[in-house]
Amino acid sequence: MDKLLPRLGAYRLKDLIKAIRGCKTAADERAVIAKESAYLRTSFKEENVDIRHQNVAKLLYIHMLGYSAHFGQIECLKLVASPRFADKRLGYLGIMLLLDENQEVLTLVTNSLKNDMNSQPFIVGLALCTLGNISSAEMARDLSGEVERLLASSNTYIRKKAALCALRVVRKVPDLLENFVSRAKSLLNERNHGVLLTGVTLLTEMCKMSNEVLVDLRTHSVATLVRHLKNLVTAGFSPEHDVNGITDPFVQVKILRLMRILGKGDAEASEAMNDVLAQVATNTEASKNVGNAILYEAVLTIMDIESESSLRVLAINILGRFLSNRDNNIRYVALTTLTKTSQNTTTDASALQRHRATILECLRDSDISIRRRALDLSFFLINAQNIRILTRELLSFLEVCEGDVKNSVAIRICDFAGRYRPNKRWEVDTVCRVLRVAGAFVDQTVVNHFIKLVTTSPPELQQYAVRKLYNTVKNEGEKALTQEGLLQVTVWCVGEFGDVLVSGTSGLLGGDEEEIAQTGGLADTHNQYQTAPTEQDVLDMIADMLKGPYATELVKEYTMTTLVKLTSRFTQDSTLSQIRGLLTKYKVNVQLELQQRSVEFEQLLSLDRESRTALLERMPVLESAAKEEAKKGMGVPTTETAPVAAGQQQNLVADLGGDLLGLSVGGGAAPAKAQNDDLYNLVFGGGAPAAKAAAPASNNILDLLGDIGLGGPAPATKAMPPSGQSFYAPSAGNQNDLLGDLFGGGAPAMSPQAPPLSTQPSAAAIDPLGDLFGSGGFGGGSAAPAAAAKSYVAYEKNGFRVTLSAKRDGNAIDVTADMKNNGMSPLSDVAVQVAVPRSLQITMHPQSSNMIAPGASASQRMRIENPTKVAVRLRLKVVYNIGGQQQIEDIVEFSQFDQSLWS
């Protein structure tokens, strides 16, 4: 008989498994399964009760291997209806495996579940387990009453299962939460660990969902939780719940997690937890994974609640120990946690700095999980003192990291280089190096960053940059040519600053400091990258590049424009015809854009030199570039408006004092007026009498700009604030904006701009730098809003938060949407679109950026005209992409604006 059955296609489960395992090829396996499936289908039709169990078991095995098995769903339901426990168990297993909540068959299960919930304990257990795993909202609603009843069962086995079912029910139907609250709370007094564990789990979820429950537990249950935890920590060996010498780590972690929610933002509850947290943090044995799991949870709780500072130090030290642990899991956890706590900015920054070496070492780890976490954390480490060292590390990371993260790393390096640069040339060098190692991977953001940077630079630096770029491409050959981003900026700069590239013999500025340091101060580094080429050299280089395989469409387009610009920059007559030759080649190009440029530029060439020169003048400085420039080196994001940790600002101030004695200085935003004064004195040296305008202590705008040329007397056109005069503009804002970009050296000619002191109207920020270096004005400075704008959180999901701040302006409202990425992955393609009712009119300004790195933010300004003074309602469409993998699109209504904005 046994031999006959397989021939008919009727295996027993064991034989089926054996037959499948015996298959040599995938095709054989498919054949066996196709045959078996066919047999099962016919067998199901026969309604044979005796072999149903057997058949369903085989079917589920086939399903597990990834083959279709949906035709057995009804058989599972039939099994569940059987009175036998074994049949029921297999039936429910089948239901859990084959059904998901979208299937209609699921509604048929509800009735069986209801019956079985009134049966003997093990069957009730099966029903609860099934409900807890696959319940849909509809089922949850139908069976909520049963779950509630079972939550009060005298049997612990049923109680604990019912608690987790209740969790599923309230998750699916939040309205039902109230029904479960009092029963759930009573679970906290349980002695049975299973019930306590599930009870705490249920309450944790409830606290997340309902503020009412949270407040209730905060006032009544903290003591109970503390007692439970204390008992667990101090308990002697208990064989039942021991894991490697620790009593019930699972319950401990759950309690710590609930404490975190209860203690957050509540001093009294936190106070009650201090002792037991200290006990957990000091008494837990850290030699095994399980102990570290508890310590990890305790650290998170300590950092999140209003705990004592000594406890926080303890927590940071635990993380420090984790970081130096040899177990990679522990290191991973430490890096994640440090990143999380750094985001909250409440952490002691110096504690993090102590572990700098270890964190940087993790950047070179072979494990991608560790590298990614270390990378995020490294950016939190950056401050004005260590920017050079850290940037060097990050640049070497940039060189070796995977292609898909290169762009985001490059963007972040450039961003931080701008924020904390010790001087402007260093930033130029840094961005150059970013382009040199990752130019092929960066997007337009980095290219734009560099171009903005160069256009706002003083002439010496422009010359330095263009020569450096030119020589890099020239000397490094193919290595540089493959970096598209580098080519783009090089070609653009050559066109823009072609005249200074070729004029003079050697640059005014020395070589790249970092490189000199690396090559041990070899003098020729300087010469190599700062030699002035002849006009002919430049044209040869461009011609070679155009001929080579590396010039992309975009680079060619850039090059065409560059060539035509060079006709007004270069002076030798021979160059003109050569340029014409290069340009006309593209008159017949298949690419329309290139062809068009070629034809148009040829027309330009036929003009006389004066008109051509007038047409091809240097690009004016972009307004946005000037604004960003004014904020640079201050430790604040230049393109965003995210707040910076006070600690960082203080560091900057300290740094400023030290560095001023040297050649260069970065700006610093001083947090208090007293420090402003110090700074002020420092900037203008001793002896200069400080004419201090009487400014209200907390609301002054200090907008100091010094930009003194290096070496030799400064040209007379350069203006700088007269020494001894201050530019205090009393206003209601509280923004301190101080920028110093001092290239020390000879005393420059003073041509004071003489702004009126202390008579500035409030709300108007003064801009002491009208037109420095003739390179276009520094825009606006920092205008303080006349009235503090109110802000509202309009959207918060997936770690992405949109805050709206609104300010009334007559019949209009100026709204700024701040988009902050609190998540772990970078957001791309971010867009916030706003619709208003017909009675309103909305004007949107361009968004500052559509890419937001973790921890960074972007903003979008808009103006809503409200002539009829109706209540302002907005509909926001929020679109973004998490980590390039998950596209999110949400629509939210927003109507919380304060009435005072229109009535």
Added chain:
Amino acid sequence: MTVKFMLLVSRQGKIRLTKWFTSDWTVKEKAKTVKDVSQTVLSRKTKMCNVLEYKDFKVVYRRYASLFFIAGTDLDDNELLTLEIIHRYVEVLDKWFLNVCELDIIFNYQQAYMIIDELLIGGELQESSKRSVINTLKRMEEVS
């Protein structure tokens, strides 16, 4: 939510068990996740850490002999404790089958599922005592 899914995958990449605690994923999503996650886990070296980030969740895994036990969890979950949950499952399997091996799980897959169901409901741990789980399982066998 603690655990979103559990996978048991052999070193050769054969799926031995899949348990889903999220019922709102489509069959396609599930299949893709199983494929992606098991491939990435299998390609990792032994010294690397046992945590991976995949889309909007974390993957925590540990290898026991020829089998990889893989759990998908929320991003804010305690990875180290998830490892303990995996270990607890392995311990119970071991006690139940008396020195469990891959073949035990293949031929008695229903029992492997039954043990998960006594440990986790909806991805949350329901019992912290090993002995209690084993006792329940034994009494259940007597009933059926």
